[in-house]
Amino acid sequence: ILKNQLLTDHGHNPLMKKVFDVYLCFLQKNQSETALKNVFSALRALIYKFPSTFYEGRADMCSALCYEILKYCNSKLSSIRNEASQLLYFLMRNNFDYTGKKSFVRTHLQVIISVSQLIADVVGIGGTRFQQSLSIINNCANNDRIIKHTTFPSDVKDLTKRIRTVLMATAQMKEHENDPEMLVDLQYSLAKSYASTPELRKTWLDSMARIHVKNGDLSE
Secondary structure (H helix, E strand, O other): OHHHHHHHHHHOOHHHHHHHHHHHHHHHOOOOHHHHHHHHHHHHHHHHHOHHHHHOOOOHHHHHHHHHHHHHOOOOOHHHHHHHHHHHHHHHHHHHHHOOOOOOHHHHHHHHHHHHHHHHHOOOOOOHHHHHHHHHHHHHHHOOHHHOOOOHHHHHHHHHHHHHHHHHHHHHHHHOOOOHHHHHHHHHHHHHHOOOOHHHHHHHHHHHHHHHHHOOOOOO
16 A cells, blocks of 8 residues: 555655655765665665656656765765665666666756756766766676667766766866856857757756856846
8 A cells, every 4th residue: 555655646746755855865964884885775676666756757856866876976985986876877777677678868867967966066076986986887887788789888878978078068167267258158058068958958057147146247
């Protein structure tokens, strides 16, 4: 009965929201290495049992989960980075299975959006640690024999390539952080490159808006 209640409206119901918020709270608070590994394991079970919650209807829970997992992909502890990378891979792989091995568009998009948001929120994302996590995800896809002859490995490679492109653009922005006009111009170029993806375009336009407000350029 409880499982049926949790699955109501593809998992987008008050009960599932409360359950998910508990999991999210564990990710948002500082935890020991052992506790985090157990949280990752519990999340893997949640995704497996209630896939529609993350891959159907609204994207808010998938988005929140991607954001928190990606933060751990930048952890100082290699064991946590490895666990987080494998959990993110599991989320993508499960999405691919859920669509009948057609695509993992939902997770693909939410990961890119989350990376774009994290760039503004987390200092140092995009460094060696984060790059290693991207490599782990790629390796997982390349070594997964079950989906070896599908489009999944190349789609994962495309995703990590897109993430690296965003990170490179961000590095350029960092160089021009004291030049507001150049900074906004770079962000506008990035926003234009995502013209076919409204959610990503909005992410960068929102970032531009924050810079204009910060600099008092309200007419812009």
